[in-house]
Amino acid sequence: MQMTYKDSGVDIDAGNKSVQMIKDAVKSTYRPEVLGDLGGFGGLFALKKYENPVLVSGTDGVGTKLKIAFLLNKHDTIGQDAVAMCVNDILVQGAEPLFFLDYLAVGKLIPERVAEIVGGVARACKDSGCALIGGETAEMNGFYPEGEYDIAGFAAGVVEKNKLITSERVKIGDVLIGLPSTGLHSNGFSLVRKIVFEHKNFDGTEFIPELGKTIGEELLTPTKLYPKICLPLIQKFDEKIHGMVHITGGGFYDNIPRALPKNFGAEINADAWKTPEIFKLLQSWGNVARHEMYRTFNCGIGMILIVDKNSLPEISDHLNKNSVEFYEVGKVVEGAEIKIKGGDLLD
């Protein structure tokens, strides 16, 4: 008996078919700086003129939110999660996302499935202004169950060195402006799954009146892409923006300090925004402590801008004019502590 690579569960032809299927979606993300075409060994991006360019890059996955996509058999939104988790990370250092690459590992390569997933990646790249210039789709038989997969992303951006957002500009008294999240984004899903599918024993199809949708739909809501809102802000207000915080894994408690100088803290007034129902439900269903909620989830605020108090009026004005929803959620204080007062979560 002759053995072939295909017999072993890796179908190069299916791989080629999926490349054909995603080609147009991928190309639709190209910016003028993209050189070459699909099929090169590396993705090529010609950098424009910068005085002192700093490349800012980040990688992230979607975590076990993927399990929700598997459960609902819906695969066209998870790509946005992968893109958002990465571009939101590089954005907070002041960088413009330039390009993105995705790593997709599948149990069995089903070209239509890959096209669905990568189509979502491409749409999110386009929305973020970054080109999808590379990727790897690995067929890993016996590693993932047939219909399952893992996805990770890699984003790179650029910023002039003197425009880099570090913690250096942050001052005591600076104001924290919170931008709403679209829900859970892509963090804390191991706990979410435990509460929803084990503890509550839901299967995902249950309609939840407080949410106005099924629990599955709520959980799969894609992570918000902040570049389109934040890049113009960074460009317009420049050094008036002292810092930015992506509320990602580790929630408020672990992420806000990453944007602050040592021995600086923040006071958050959680009454400033309405905590989305999903967080209240999760807390109540799982009897999760308030501190644990803010250490695990974004609780409604996915991005924070730290701005000069004196610039608040003009920044607010700009946000209002552009119909961007925002809340004044707190201020920078002395002492390396994050204090969260008020809000809709229970003590």
Next chain:
Amino acid sequence: MQMTYKDSGVDIDAGNKSVQMIKDAVKSTYRPEVLGDLGGFGGLFALKKYENPVLVSGTDGVGTKLKIAFLLNKHDTIGQDAVAMCVNDILVQGAEPLFFLDYLAVGKLIPERVAEIVGGVARACKDSGCALIGGETAEMNGFYPEGEYDIAGFAAGVVEKNKLITSERVKIGDVLIGLPSTGLHSNGFSLVRKIVFEHKNFDGTEFIPELGKTIGEELLTPTKLYPKICLPLIQKFDEKIHGMVHITGGGFYDNIPRALPKNFGAEINADAWKTPEIFKLLQSWGNVARHEMYRTFNCGIGMILIVDKNSLPEISDHLNKNSVEFYEVGKVVEGAEIKIKGGDLLD
């Protein structure tokens, strides 16, 4: 009963511990261009002055070679595989690898295990001259079995636009110089596993006289890192190097054409090098067709330089002087076909 994120299988403290454990290894890879420190949202890399910099980036994983690492419970080499698969890809476009990020998804976060894996990543980055400026370690409970994980890498490099290696310089009659692989590298492992563990029913500990080592040791041999050999060559011989080919997934048949203009092909003389025993064994054990072997594996040649015929003497001389093993493995011919003659594999 109160539920916590930790109860759900994600241990933020174990995550923090692993960051502490890998800190020194990661920092040992830093180049002067690296700004900031671990813990920022994005990795920062200040680009030096270039006239027209082209960023070249690639992502890849290790595929089911990981299963061998699990089987042998040896995790300090797989990081090199992840780095090599990426940096070898960007190298063939003429780019100097600048930085690398890793994505590591684990079933359970065991800090010592993570340190072993990322330690391997860091050593390989250092060997390739690129800085490990970011990474994500995701604890994905219920996604991977407790001791298992997936790893992917992202590498970015830079090259002056006029030094970019594309297929444009390649001419009929150009010579193909092959650089030896260290073995299977990280491709074709689904077939390898099927032959070795299913068909031969090995458990990995069998000593194979032809290899002088156990089959497990042979299979886990890390992928060769080519930057240290190839970058000085690219810098010294510049446009005398017309093309480069990373023999990665798809073997000779799929990769050589990626470096050639349309309607150009190559004639390979496989008698030019001694096919390593592992490929002969796999072919014989699995009764794999010769064409399938060259479409799946590197068969002993991991990297090919396509050089001007007239430059061959000086390039050979340079390689000899630097004790770099190489073989004249073929030439560029008219017609879009890859013909492989001779060699130690059976028809």
